[in-house]
Structure formats: structure tokens, C-alpha cells
Amino acid sequence: MFFLRRTETRRTAMSHAARSAPDEQPLLSMGFLLRTMAVIAVLAVLTIAISIGGRWFGRHISLAGNTDSTAEIKLAIGRDTVKFPENAIRFPSQRHEGFAERVDLYLTWPEMQGYGKENHLRFDDIAQSSALIFLQITQSTMSRDMSGRLEPIYSHLLEGPAEPFRNGLTLHRLRADAGYGDEVLLTAPVKGGPDYVVRCILPSAPDKAAGGDCQRDIKVGRDLSVLYRFSSSHLDDWEHIDAAIRTFVGARLVNRSATTP
CATH class of the missing domain: 1.20.5 (Single alpha-helices involved in coiled-coils or other helix-helix interfaces)
Structure with missing residues (x-):
């Protein structure tokens, strides 16, 4: 009897061990x-x-829409072909090669450079926009540029006596019904060429000058019209700005003409 109980006890223990064995899995399978x-x-x-x-x-x-890439973009505008660095082209939609009705540029003054890491604040901060010059280049739709329109058009829209301004410029006031609002006309003689002419909205105080309150257009290349805007705070540099823009655009013409220096 004792032997049978021990045998049964061992069988029972083995049976429990067999039943519990499947539950003893590794902690991390x-x-x-x-x-x-x-x-x-x-x-x-x-x-x-x-x-x-x-x-x-x-x-x-x-x-914010600017680029510091200096890769050149080749554009055909009317009868002219030009190449401008990407970082000088103002709008992303215009930074592709091919035919274009117009291209808008922005450049630092006096460096005449496009957007870059070293000058990004002058483009990003609207308070520093007076340090930029804005250009709009299109095919000419008029036979004369702003200087050429002085005698046949602007001279008939002036009223009152001419007033000395500064740095060789003379101020002319436009008639109220001429359609130019608060703009005035500034002119200056240019040796060997037509008078310099620019339209401006002059600020009430020098520190209130806007980034593009003066505008002028010139002809470059075969048939390009270059309209450029700059701050009236730079009017003392009018001659240098005009020459710099002619040089900048003219140097990037694939074709050259007699109007390009």
C-alpha cells in the first residue's frame, strides 16, 4: 500500500508538471x-x-520666396535674350528659362547684387527696403523712354515755375489733372545725351522716404524697356544709379546693340 501511494504521488506530481510546462514560456520571445x-x-x-x-x-x-542661388536663368523677352542670376529675380514663378513677357529683379544699392546670406536682412526687413532697387524688364511698347517723353508729353503737363532741387536736379510740378497724383518731375541735363527725367513722390521729411517712391524707365538692348524704382533718399546718386542699371542689364544681354554701353 505504501508503495502504491508513493507511485501515485509521483504520477500526480509528474502530471502537474506536464500541465504547467506549456505555461513556462521565455520572458522575451x-x-x-x-x-x-x-x-x-x-x-x-x-x-x-x-x-x-x-x-x-x-x-x-x-x-520666404528668395533664393541665394547664383545659377543663371536665360530669358527671351521680345527681340532680346538676357541672362540673370536666380537670386536677382524677384519672383519664384519667373525663375525658369524660356520666353517671358517680363522679369522683375531686385538688387542692393550700391553693390547691385541679388539675395544672399550676407545681405538677407536688406531683403527680408521692410524697414531696409530703401537699400534696394527694383527693376521691371519688358519688351518696349513705346517708341520713347522717359527722357524721350520729356518734350512731347511731360512738358505739356507742367505748371508753375521750375524749382532748383539738389545735386543738379530741377523740380517740376505736374498739373492736378495730369493723372499723376502727388508725383513731381525731376530733370537734369546730361552731357552728350537727352535730359535725365524721373518721377517721384517726395516725402514730407527725408526719414519718411519709401523704398520705391521714384521711378524711371530707359531703353536697353534692341527692344527692352527697363523700368526701375528706387528710394528718393538716393536721389543724390541719380547719375550713378542710372549708369549702374544700364551696365547691369547691358552686361547680361546675350545680344548687344548700339544702346548698350
Whole structure:
């Protein structure tokens, strides 16, 4: 009897051990480890992507439509072909090669340079916009530029006596019904050429000058009209600005003509 009880006891113990054996699994199974490693790998890839994407997105947000690329863009405007650096072209939609009705540029004065890391505040900060010159280049639609329109057009729209201004300029007031609002006409003789002519909205005080309150247009190349705007705070440099713009555009003409220096 004693032997039978011991045998039965051993069988019972073995039976309990057999039933409990399947429940004794490893704490970390191979499947769990593989899934964990896969999740870690995915997170690592996402972290790298976010880092790279964040830098790219942040850079483009900070550029705000500007670019510091100096790659040249070749444009055909009317009968002229020109090449301008990307960072001088104002609008992203115009930074592609081919035919164009117009191109808008912005340049620092007096450096005549486009957007860059070293001068980005002059483009980004509206308070510093007076340090920029804005150009709009199109095919000519008129036979005369602003200087050429002085005698046949502007001279018939003036009223009152001419007034000495500064740095060789003379101020002329336009009639109220001429359609030019608060603009005045400034002229100056140019040796060996037609008079310099520019229209401006003069500020009530020098420190209130806007970034583009003076405008003038000139002819360059075969058939280009270059309308440029600058701050009246730079009127003392009128002669240098005019020459710099002629040189800047003329040097980037693929074709040259007698109107290009």
C-alpha cells in the first residue's frame, strides 16, 4: 500500500508538471524581439527624415520666396535674350528659362547684387527696403523712354515755375489733372545725351522716404524697356544709379546693340 501511494504521488506530481510546462514560456520571445527591432528601425528612419525635412522646410521658410542661388536663368523677352542670376529675380514663378513677357529683379544699392546670406536682412526687413532697387524688364511698347517723353508729353503737363532741387536736379510740378497724383518731375541735363527725367513722390521729411517712391524707365538692348524704382533718399546718386542699371542689364544681354554701353 505504501508503495502504491508513493507511485501515485509521483504520477500526480509528474502530471502537474506536464500541465504547467506549456505555461513556462521565455520572458522575451524571438517574435517579440523582432517586432521591437522593427519598431526601433522605423523610428530611427522617421527621426532622420524629420531632421532632414525640418532643415529643408526651415530653410525655405526663412528664404520666404528668395533664393541665394547664383545659377543663371536665360530669358527671351521680345527681340532680346538676357541672362540673370536666380537670386536677382524677384519672383519664384519667373525663375525658369524660356520666353517671358517680363522679369522683375531686385538688387542692393550700391553693390547691385541679388539675395544672399550676407545681405538677407536688406531683403527680408521692410524697414531696409530703401537699400534696394527694383527693376521691371519688358519688351518696349513705346517708341520713347522717359527722357524721350520729356518734350512731347511731360512738358505739356507742367505748371508753375521750375524749382532748383539738389545735386543738379530741377523740380517740376505736374498739373492736378495730369493723372499723376502727388508725383513731381525731376530733370537734369546730361552731357552728350537727352535730359535725365524721373518721377517721384517726395516725402514730407527725408526719414519718411519709401523704398520705391521714384521711378524711371530707359531703353536697353534692341527692344527692352527697363523700368526701375528706387528710394528718393538716393536721389543724390541719380547719375550713378542710372549708369549702374544700364551696365547691369547691358552686361547680361546675350545680344548687344548700339544702346548698350
